[in-house]
Amino acid sequence: MEKNQLIKVNGVIYRVLAIEEDSVLMIDCMKKTMPVWYKTDQISRYDSCTEEELLKITGLTLLEEDKLSSKDRKVAHDRFTIVAGILPFLADDRLRTEIVKRVAKEKNICMQTVRNYLCKYLAYNDISVLVPKERGKAERKLTEDEKNFRWALNKYYFTRHKNSLKTSYTYMLKEKYSDGEGYLFPDCPTFNQFRYFYSKYKTKQNTIISRNGIKDYQRNYRPLLGDGVQEFAPNVGVGMIDATICDIYLVDDAGNLVGRPALTIVTDAYSNGFVMGYSLTWEGGTYSLRELMLNVIADKVECCKKFGIIIEKEQWDSNRLPGVIVSDMGSEYQSSTFAQITELGITLINLPPLRPELKSIVERSFQLLQDSVKPYLMDHGYVDKDAGKRVAPDYRKDACLTMKDYEKVIIHAILFNNNQRIVENYPYTEEMTEAKVQPYPCSIFEWGKEQPECNLITVSKKELIMTLLPRTNARFTRQGLIVFGLRYDCKEKNFTEEYLAGGDAIAAYNPESADMVYLQHEGGFIEFCLIESRFTGKSFEEIKKLQSTQRSIIEDAVQSNLQGRVDLASHVERIVAGKEKSRDVNVKGVREAKKRVKKERHKDFIEEVQDGKSDGKDA
Secondary structure: OOOOOOEEOOOEEEEEEEEEEEEEEEEEEOOOOOOEEHHHHOOOEEEEEHHHHEEEEEEHOOOHHOOOOHHHHHHHHHHHHHOOOOOOHHHOOOHHHHHHHHHHHHOOOOOHHHHHHHHHHHHHHHHHOOOOOOOOOOOOOHHHHHHHHHHHHHHHHHHOOOOOOHHHHHHHHHHHEEEOOOOOOOOOHHHHHHHHHHHHHOOOOHHHHHHHHHHHHHHHHHHHOOHEEEEEEEEEEEEEEEEEEOOOOOOOOOEEEEEEEEEEEEEOOOOOOEEEEEEEEOOOOOHHHHHHHHHHHHHHHHHOOOOOOOHHHHHHHOOOEEEEEEEEOOOOHHOOHHHHHHHOOOOOEEEOOOOHHHHHHHHHHHHHHHHHHHHHHHOEEEEOOOOOOOOOOOOHHHHOOOOOHHHHHHHHHHHHHHHHOOOOOOOOHHHHHHHHHOOHHHHHHHHHHHHOOOOEOOOOOHHHHHHHOOOEEEEEOOOEEEEOOOOOOOOOOHHHHHHOOOEEEEEEEEEOOOEEEEEOOOOEEEEEEEEEHHHOOOOOHHHHHHHHHHHHHHHHHHHHOOOOOHHHHHHHHHHHHHHHHHHHHHHHHHHHHHHHHHHHHHHHHHHHHHOOOOOOOOO
16 A cells, blocks of 8 residues: 555545554545544455546546646636645644634635645645636536437538528428327427527537538638738748649640640749749649749740740849748649759648648639630630530630740730739838838839848759659669669769679659669769660660560560470480480490300319319419
8 A cells, every 4th residue: 555545445435645554544535525544454455446437436527737727727726725734734633623724714714615625635636626617607408309409400400411490400300209100299399499599509610611611611711810921921932832724725736626734833922923933734743843943943034035025134033942832732742753852952831632722822823814814815715614514615616826825825924913913902011111112023022032031042953953853762783873774884983882882872863864864972963874775865664665575575485495495305315315225235245245254264264273284373
């Protein structure tokens, strides 16, 4: 038995407060009466008990102190202060009573209240038990009808089916107030009672979320309590990235319908819509992201000149990457290849799914870009909101623009968005008003670039390409650096020791060309050239097909190879068997000849002995 231990004696739970030679001071945790000394002989038989079992039996729930409200925490500590001075005198009944009287007088409360606080704390050994359990009027329990009302509302009204109150009420009568044959009970509640319960207990938030979904609530109804742009993007360098299918059908140079392109853009959040770069491709994915990042760091004057558009540098002065890139949960943004961009010092933020409002600036930019050119493209393949509906025109028949034509349109739309679109209700700071910053995204972006908090990163084109190339495991061997089963060698640096020692490495590669791979080495990339010239100029996919075809041809010849091995073994065995038979015959003849010679020699010797020519010693 130990101090503070909970024990169960004859179904009663006690807490041990003090132990002396033959006595134990304990408190009845169920009745919560003052502590009493017991002889150890009286409690020779007991069972151990846990705090959880005590709480379960007494029906009490205790909260951790850090989870209490400030008001409850204050009350609990005030009450503990009352009993704290009594705790050292628990063992002495007379002295304990005197301290209780003194404390009651000092605090101006009755002695029984002090005893209640003391017994509660001693029984549970937790300050949170001193929190008042009832504040004001106790909560009224629901009647049986009200429980049925609540059940019907949860099951039939607060759902995505959006049933009316009347329909939910009808379902409730059918399930709860009808007999087995479907006849209503005479004492069923009225619809007015049902509607009154709904109006009393419903909440606006719960109604919207349960009937329209959390996505609709977050987008259209949630309270807008943030500080806007200044809270999420306090400086230039927070780029929001996204892609969308353009609302137009395009054709190829021959006039054949191709489809709708994908537009990917990076928008600066601080300037509320400055487009830092774009990528217009037939398909999205990692490839479009690489083209997008290259466009962000490119010289925009030269890019526009390729399409015959002459601009000044000030109209689109953006050639650095944002220090923070915000994207959604798209597979291309979560890929390991795009995540490698963090090696340049960029921070990636992936927003939760189905939350487009969290990157509303880039979503709005798509709408602004397409709406700005919509009136001029309506009869040239532009897809309006009624696409796919009955009697709606087939916009594919009007398509006449090529990808190059539409890219020129997009560039002009971006230039208008950056330089002429007025950003209304922008949260100007005092410094911005003093500098008389114009309400255009380009002007706000240029002003933000001059601030010390600007978070833009300068990256070279080669470094960016190397960073965004996909990577794979490589291996050093005597045959060179092995990547996807192909052999590579470095012309610039000697890797003889690595070839001899072997080991694993990481190599970046361009899927469209197997001529080069790039070894990740000492924070940079080293170029390795393909050794096998027969694969020069081919992509890894083409080489894979060639190797697969070669393996198929070899696999087809395996059966013939096995049959040839079997035939070879049979032929050799027949030849060897014939030779062994001939050898056996020859050996047998030699043995018989030797026997004849020996027999003749023995016969001649006998004859010589008989004739007296030999004395027999030679035998």
